[in-house]
Amino acid sequence: MIGSRDGELTPAEAAGLQAHLVGCAGCRAFQGDLLATEGMVAQALERAAATRDFAPFVDGVMARVSMARPPGLLARLVHQLRLHPRLAFGGALLPIAAAALALFIRTGGGDLADAHAHAVLLDSEGRATTIIQSSDGPVLLLDDDDDGES
Amino acid sequence: MEVDDPSLVEAAKAGDAGAFKALVVRYQRKVYAVALGIVKDTDLAWDVSQEAFVRVHRHLPEFKGESTFSTWVYRIASHLAIDTVRKERRSQKDDVDELHDVDLGDAGEGILSSALGQDPRENLLRRELAGRMEEALATLPVIHREILVLREVEGLSYEELAARLGIQKGTVMSRLFHARKKMQAALADYAGLRVEGSGGEA
Numbered sequence: 001m002i003g004s005r006d007g008e009l010t011p012a013e014a015a016g017l018q019a020h021l022v023g024c025a026g027c028r029a030f031q032g033d034l035l036a037t038e039g040m041v042a043q044a045l046e047r048a049a050a051t052r053d054f055a056p057f058v059d060g061v062m063a064r065v066s067m068a069r070p071p072g073l074l075a076r077l078v079h080q081l082r083l084h085p086r087l088a089f090g091g092a093l094l095p096i097a098a099a100a101l102a103l104f105i106r107t108g109g110g111d112l113a114d115a116h117a118h119a120v121l122l123d124s125e126g127r128a129t130t131i132i133q134s135s136d137g138p139v140l141l142l143d144d145d146d147d148g149e150s
Numbered sequence: 151m152e153v154d155d156p157s158l159v160e161a162a163k164a165g166d167a168g169a170f171k172a173l174v175v176r177y178q179r180k181v182y183a184v185a186l187g188i189v190k191d192t193d194l195a196w197d198v199s200q201e202a203f204v205r206v207h208r209h210l211p212e213f214k215g216e217s218t219f220s221t222w223v224y225r226i227a228s229h230l231a232i233d234t235v236r237k238e239r240r241s242q243k244d245d246v247d248e249l250h251d252v253d254l255g256d257a258g259e260g261i262l263s264s265a266l267g268q269d270p271r272e273n274l275l276r277r278e279l280a281g282r283m284e285e286a287l288a289t290l291p292v293i294h295r296e297i298l299v300l301r302e303v304e305g306l307s308y309e310e311l312a313a314r315l316g317i318q319k320g321t322v323m324s325r326l327f328h329a330r331k332k333m334q335a336a337l338a339d340y341a342g343l344r345v346e347g348s349g350g351e352a
């Protein structure tokens with residue numbers, strides 16, 4: 001309570017303090033010391049601050065602010081991939097697999113590819129014969145009245 | 151004409167780097183003084199006070215003006231300073247958390263007021279004592295340094311200290327009492343010697 005400022009003590013606390021000080025020489029002396037050295041702690045620290053050269057301080061703060069800025073999306077992605085190499089490997093394979101599948105479909109490979117008919121009409125001696133170009137090679141379609149002998 | 155804090159804060163929030171720098175320059179010395187009082191080391195205080203402004207910059211969008219800007223930045227600085235000391239002295243628990251002191255019954259009450267009141271070279275002794283203040287403050291446990299700095303440098307009231315530190319008002323008064331007793335003991339040694347010295351010369 002000793003060293004309190006105006007308004008910090010309740011009326012009861014202030015009265016109690018005053019009553020105590022009347023009978024306690026040690027506390028009165030302590031209060032005297034506080035009054036004698038009032039403000040000196042702040043003065044000492046502020047004087048220490050005043051003796052320091054603060055010219056580079058704000059530039060140092062701004063440099064730290066720049067370094068502390070959150071990284072961009074690409075930097076965060078790279079960081080995550082470094083932390084999880086298996087994920088990175090899988091992620092790298094995915095576009096390769098997708099490209100391979102697209103190429104496979106485009107070139108019509110295997111059983112998955114639909115045979116597409118490319119009708120070629122051959123006119124031989126007045127008769128039309130249809131040849132279908134399938135993925136397995138040309139297929140000759142005979143007409144109904146064609147016994148295949150020609 | 152000097153721009154007030156709220157205007158600078160709003161400009162800084164909007165991305166004005168010059169406004170933020172102006173706030174830094176305005177409060178850098180006092181923030182450093184707060185940090186120095188707690189961490190004791192000048193280089194560490196420099197580091198802590200710069201880092202305090204970095205955190206201010208980061209959290210500026212969240213600052214709603216419920217307290218003044220200066221109160222807010224001092225609070226950040228003192229928290230950072232305490233955290234720094236705790237990290238550095240984790241093994242010395244008694245230094246950080248000691249509340250129960252050795253007997254302070256005979257701390258030389260009255261020596262300071264007597265010396266400063268009776269010494270014919272009062273101004274000189276006052277200046278010398280002021281120079282010893284920082285040394286005396288450094289001898290205190292961090293928990294006492296902290297409350298003394300917050301009280302003396304930031305000027306916080308008992309209620310503000312209680313809120314800041316998360317303790318009861320009674321604990322604030324008790325902790326301040328112990329902190330000042332220790333300071334008095336540290337300074338009384340010096341003041342007592344000086345008084346004896348001046349008496350001998352007379």
